Amino acid sequence: MIKIILCDDHAVVRMGLKMLLSNHREMEVVGEASEGNEGIQLAQELKPDVVVMDLSMPHGKDGLSATSELKKLLPNVQILILTMHDDEEYLFRAIQAGASGCILKSAPHDELLGAIKMVAKGDAYLHPSATKRLMEEYIDSAKQGNHDTFSLLSDREREVLTLIAKGYANKEIAEKLTISVKTVETHKGNLMEKLQMKTRPELVAFALKKGLLGYGM
Known part of the structure; x- marks a missing residue:
């Protein structure tokens, strides 16, 4: 039963x-x-x-x-x-x-x-x-090599990525991490280059898939 x-x-x-x-x-x-x-x-x-x-x-x-x-x-x-x-x-x-x-x-x-x-x-x-769709997503990711890109990020870049995906502005991120806005912008530029992404929606989607937004998956 x-x-x-x-x-x-x-x-x-x-x-x-x-x-x-x-x-x-x-x-x-x-x-x-x-x-x-x-x-x-x-x-x-x-x-x-x-x-x-x-x-x-x-x-x-x-x-x-x-x-x-x-x-x-x-x-x-x-x-x-x-x-x-x-x-x-x-x-x-x-x-x-x-x-x-x-x-x-x-x-x-x-x-x-x-x-x-x-x-x-x-x-x-x-x-x-x-x-x-999941199969298509996996195949596309495998072809582009995106499944390994997360490992390229430093711990600080992962923190910045998580906060960006949660909707925080650069100034807010700087205050949370006790760093300068310029440093946040540098980390943001570096992580976007490593992930080969250009927009916030792309970062949010990536963060969701990696379980960075607090849902545990």
Whole structure:
């Protein structure tokens, strides 16, 4: 029996999922939550095998933050992110947060059931289009040699990269690291040259993939 907690801010969505899952003898919905903090509390009490976690919950803790915190508290609980966003950035962030899988809300019922069974066994699940994009990303990175560029950065350059990706301006970075703005600009120029990048969005995407933004992946 796979014990499941549903965490979604829409009661109608939770009701539909519960009806679907209750039709399968090997699955049991043991709890429901409308936001991340409630989901974390329920998981600590009920010790489920799988938490089906909505990515976007505007009230309370969102799915990514809840996933990251829950994996620290209960590392053996598997989390399947449920999202309407077929977007590479959300995919990387979900994986970095510690999710075992990611599935679209528009996916067929059979695909959702299969995804739950996979993550419950400890396997990873990505919807097909996401798998294709990750493969393309890896192949492109391998061709360009970008998979090794992070190792070229110094510790200070990695600190600067992390703060840039988090949205800090050069002056703020200088104050945080107790260095001059000119030194920050030098580090920024050096790391962009090593990474062969020219824009902030490129740096943010790279930092996400390297797990530098606090989601642990």
